[in-house]
Amino acid sequence: MSPASPHRHWTSFGTLIAVTGSVIAASVLAIGVAVWQLRSDAIASANEDSANLATVLADQVNRVVQPIDATLIDLARHRLTIDQVRDMLGTAHVHDDLRERLGGLPQATAIVIADATGELVNWSLDWPVRPLNFRGRGFHRDLLGATDDGLRVSAPFHSRVSSTHIVLFTRRLTAPDGTFTGFVGMGVPIDYFRNVYDSIAPLADRSFALLRDDGTVLARFPAELEPTGAPIADLSWFAAAARGGGFYVTRDAQTRETRLVAVRPVPGHPLFVNVTITESAALATWEHRALWIGLGSLLAFLCCAALLSGLVRKSRRLEQTTNQLDAALNNMSYGLCMFDRDGRLVLHNARYRQMYGLAAATVRPGTSLRELLRLRTEAGTECADPESYLAELTGAISRDSATHVMTRLGDGRVIAVLNDPTGDGGWISVHEDITERTQAEQRIAHMARHDALTDLANRLMFRERMDEAIARMVRTGKSFAILIFDIDLFKSVNDSLGHSGGDALLEAVAERLRRTAAPDDTLGRIGGDEFAIIQHCHDEPRDEAAARAARLLDDLRAPYEIEGKRIVIGISIGVAIAPDDGTEPSQILRNADLALYRAKGDGRGCYRFFEPAMDADAQLQREFEFELREALVRKEFEIHFQPIVDIATCRPCAVEALVRWRHPDHGLIPPDKFIPVAEEIGLIIPLGEWILDTACRIAADWPDDVRLAVNLSAVQFRSGNLVEAVRDALACSGLPAARLELEITESVLLQKDHGGLAVLHDLAALGVHIVLDDFGTGYSSLSYLQLFPFSKIKIDKSFVADLPTRSDCAAIVCTVVNLAKALDMGTTAEGVETVEQLELLRAAGCREAQGWLFGRPGAAGDLVLDQPLAAPRATAAPVIRRRSADGRAGGSMPGRRVVGPSH
Numbered sequence: 001m002s003p004a005s006p007h008r009h010w011t012s013f014g015t016l017i018a019v020t021g022s023v024i025a026a027s028v029l030a031i032g033v034a035v036w037q038l039r040s041d042a043i044a045s046a047n048e049d050s051a052n053l054a055t056v057l058a059d060q061v062n063r064v065v066q067p068i069d070a071t072l073i074d075l076a077r078h079r080l081t082i083d084q085v086r087d088m089l090g091t092a093h094v095h096d097d098l099r100e101r102l103g104g105l106p107q108a109t110a111i112v113i114a115d116a117t118g119e120l121v122n123w124s125l126d127w128p129v130r131p132l133n134f135r136g137r138g139f140h141r142d143l144l145g146a147t148d149d150g151l152r153v154s155a156p157f158h159s160r161v162s163s164t165h166i167v168l169f170t171r172r173l174t175a176p177d178g179t180f181t182g183f184v185g186m187g188v189p190i191d192y193f194r195n196v197y198d199s200i201a202p203l204a205d206r207s208f209a210l211l212r213d214d215g216t217v218l219a220r221f222p223a224e225l226e227p228t229g230a231p232i233a234d235l236s237w238f239a240a241a242a243r244g245g246g247f248y249v250t251r252d253a254q255t256r257e258t259r260l261v262a263v264r265p266v267p268g269h270p271l272f273v274n275v276t277i278t279e280s281a282a283l284a285t286w287e288h289r290a291l292w293i294g295l296g297s298l299l300a301f302l303c304c305a306a307l308l309s310g311l312v313r314k315s316r317r318l319e320q321t322t323n324q325l326d327a328a329l330n331n332m333s334y335g336l337c338m339f340d341r342d343g344r345l346v347l348h349n350a351r352y353r354q355m356y357g358l359a360a361a362t363v364r365p366g367t368s369l370r371e372l373l374r375l376r377t378e379a380g381t382e383c384a385d386p387e388s389y390l391a392e393l394t395g396a397i398s399r400d401s402a403t404h405v406m407t408r409l410g411d412g413r414v415i416a417v418l419n420d421p422t423g424d425g426g427w428i429s430v431h432e433d434i435t436e437r438t439q440a441e442q443r444i445a446h447m448a449r450h451d452a453l454t455d456l457a458n459r460l461m462f463r464e465r466m467d468e469a470i471a472r473m474v475r476t477g478k479s480f481a482i483l484i485f486d487i488d489l490f491k492s493v494n495d496s497l498g499h500s501g502g503d504a505l506l507e508a509v510a511e512r513l514r515r516t517a518a519p520d521d522t523l524g525r526i527g528g529d530e531f532a533i534i535q536h537c538h539d540e541p542r543d544e545a546a547a548r549a550a551r552l553l554d555d556l557r558a559p560y561e562i563e564g565k566r567i568v569i570g571i572s573i574g575v576a577i578a579p580d581d582g583t584e585p586s587q588i589l590r591n592a593d594l595a596l597y598r599a600k601g602d603g604r605g606c607y608r609f610f611e612p613a614m615d616a617d618a619q620l621q622r623e624f625e626f627e628l629r630e631a632l633v634r635k636e637f638e639i640h641f642q643p644i645v646d647i648a649t650c651r652p653c654a655v656e657a658l659v660r661w662r663h664p665d666h667g668l669i670p671p672d673k674f675i676p677v678a679e680e681i682g683l684i685i686p687l688g689e690w691i692l693d694t695a696c697r698i699a700a701d702w703p704d705d706v707r708l709a710v711n712l713s714a715v716q717f718r719s720g721n722l723v724e725a726v727r728d729a730l731a732c733s734g735l736p737a738a739r740l741e742l743e744i745t746e747s748v749l750l751q752k753d754h755g756g757l758a759v760l761h762d763l764a765a766l767g768v769h770i771v772l773d774d775f776g777t778g779y780s781s782l783s784y785l786q787l788f789p790f791s792k793i794k795i796d797k798s799f800v801a802d803l804p805t806r807s808d809c810a811a812i813v814c815t816v817v818n819l820a821k822a823l824d825m826g827t828t829a830e831g832v833e834t835v836e837q838l839e840l841l842r843a844a845g846c847r848e849a850q851g852w853l854f855g856r857p858g859a860a861g862d863l864v865l866d867q868p869l870a871a872p873r874a875t876a877a878p879v880i881r882r883r884s885a886d887g888r889a890g891g892s893m894p895g896r897r898v899v900g901p902s903h
Helices: 004-075 082-089 092-103 138-145 190-198 235-242 284-313 315-330 350-356 369-379 386-398 435-447 459-476 490-516 541-557 585-601 613-633 671-681 684-699 714-719 722-733 754-766 781-787 797-801 807-822 835-844
Strands: 110-115 120-123 157-159 164-174 180-189 206-212 217-221 246-251 258-265 271-278 335-339 345-348 403-408 414-421 427-433 480-487 522-525 530-536 560-562 565-567 571-578 607-609 637-646 651-663 667-669 707-711 740-744 769-775 792-795 826-829 848-850 880-883 889-893
Touching (some): 004 190, 082 180, 092 110, 092 120, 092 671, 284 315, 315 350, 350 427, 459 522, 490 530, 490 541, 490 560, 684 722, 707 769, 714 754, 754 769, 792 807, 797 835, 807 826
Parallel strands (some): 571 607, 651 707, 740 769
Antiparallel strands (some): 110 120, 246 258, 403 414, 522 530, 637 651
16 A cells, blocks of 8 residues: 555545535434424414314304394394383383293393393393392493494303303494483303313313403303403404404413414404413424434434444444434434435435335435436326426525425325525425325314214305305396205104214215205205205206205105114205395295294195295294293183092092193193193293192192192203202192102103203102103113102003003003012003003002093092092902913913903
């Protein structure tokens, strides 16, 4: 070796060390840029998710506020002087109207009307109204100083009436000359907005806030974050609100924690929604990834350090160290490339080749970027426009600026590419597969406008499509039809199938709709079992809509297979055609709803077009509801009593109280005609209390061994004051609790609601008896006996009626009686009309009976409680002759044919 050889040897090593150092520096730079870009992407992704959620929540808040505002607008539509406010709005009729309106607004606690001085004129609570003045309240001062009649929202305050923190939604009452004469308002508990927050509760680390447009915080969940009622202090919020929504970053004054806030307005109302996530939560995934990248990078750097050390110590370890570096790069989750100033590949990792389907033999150092793009074209993973991409990249590198692009590949994957200059004319390219994240963002955006169960358009998207249809109609003159339908008796179907089966049925209906829809139709689910269709018409709108409605009736009534059960349903359809039936979305939908109600009233399973007369029919329904409310005030209700006898002695042991309505024009109306309406409009609560009080006072004078039975509605269980009402009725009448039986139907326990069970246990604690009525007719009667220890069960009259002629009914009655004995419960058979039925029940071991055989319901003065009401016990036990499979007479069992004395 020449003297110069050692020098050349160390020069060669120095060159290798320099090259290796350059690779390390490029790797550090690329990884650092990639990690920082990932952090920016994580922040951007969190902001976008929060924005989508804020949009969804703003829509949900709008659903809460819209019916409130609509009611306030309706109440404030007349121009009244301050005297007219007191005279015309301070009546009992208006009070009843307010109670009716409140019944349709579960989110509200009360509706109030006050004059300009703040004096309470009327409200939806008790009558007559108590003296109350709102003068000096913040919302009253705001109304006094207001110059417009728009919706206003108060700051949160504690209501002494409802004993809760509420916000008050108000609108001004004005005289014909525009003078402020009073206001109408509606209180909503702050806790009601927890329902909105609960819809995003599964998304960890996010909080929800509802604010006024002046920055006052109305509600915030979780509630422990900050108190409500105070204005927001961050000026960035006001800037975002002024822009109609946006983002801003704030820092908590106590915890010093950074928060990312998305602000969205509630459409059409002076309200805003905040969705907040802490920066630490937004960056949690990024920190996890950055940790692994850092560990991987650290390993790579350690390998490089080992390589440098090995180059100095021994050249034969160069290959081993190089392999370690390659392993580190190839185990990265990102595709990584480094290019020199001439655009030629310096290094890359295996992840890059895997992303684009490139062979290792074709991707070598020195390969130009143009050649790599050609290879990707051959592999089917090219970018959309290679030439434009090269031109844009070259320009950015020459300006020493980074580029960030997203490329959608032919197989649907989305790749984010960061090209960052290295300072010497070259650049580092980091490739990340963001397909899953992009799909998640698209799913969130999709959820904002689609029904979660059926994936049809939700109410928000349906209204948007209606606006588009109206614009198209104005532009082209082509009309469109709105078809609204729901499933006939869906509640019964849902109760029998359970909620999972009901949801499966709704999904099946939606799938049939998709299969039969025209390309330009819009399909939507706008309620529980309510669907709607926008049908664009071409020639004869009414004929086309009628044909579509007829097809719907045929398509949707075909049998369904739901969870192994064959289900047949019917639908009722209402049709409205624009512009004949309206030119505004709300008007068209309302008219289609009226047509739907007419279809239901005509027997269901049909379709009806909107007709102006339907408005008059709706008015008649409202008049019936008004008369029903007035009936309680006018004392038109009567209580009739029907005896329940001990089968062993045929002497009365109890009496059931039954309500009747003696209408001044229509005579005596049975309860099945008005009780459902009373439940719907909320009258069942005061009516039920009146029945309970009156019946207890009358029963207190009966013999001590005669009990009183009173029916309870499922609505009374949800009222919250049932236990107090029973306690007061017993106290005022002096009737012992042990002599009161409260009869409930299975609908009270149908959802196995823990609140309903708690009320039952509280009633039992008073000492009253709880009776399960109409036993055997529900979906899962036996399961209810496990939920609560009933004192007695009543056997439905449908089994008693066929007791002498059907062996299956006899078997059911015997089974129920034996089951009740085993559970230490009493039994009462309903609908007993013949002596034969009585004898069969006696033979089966039933304890008590009720029916026309012992007396029809009548006035309390007609009751006979001191003597038997039917024939005494038979001398021989009746038996039923059942037949064997071959038809010959076989063994005996209770309940078919009576052998014994004839009555």
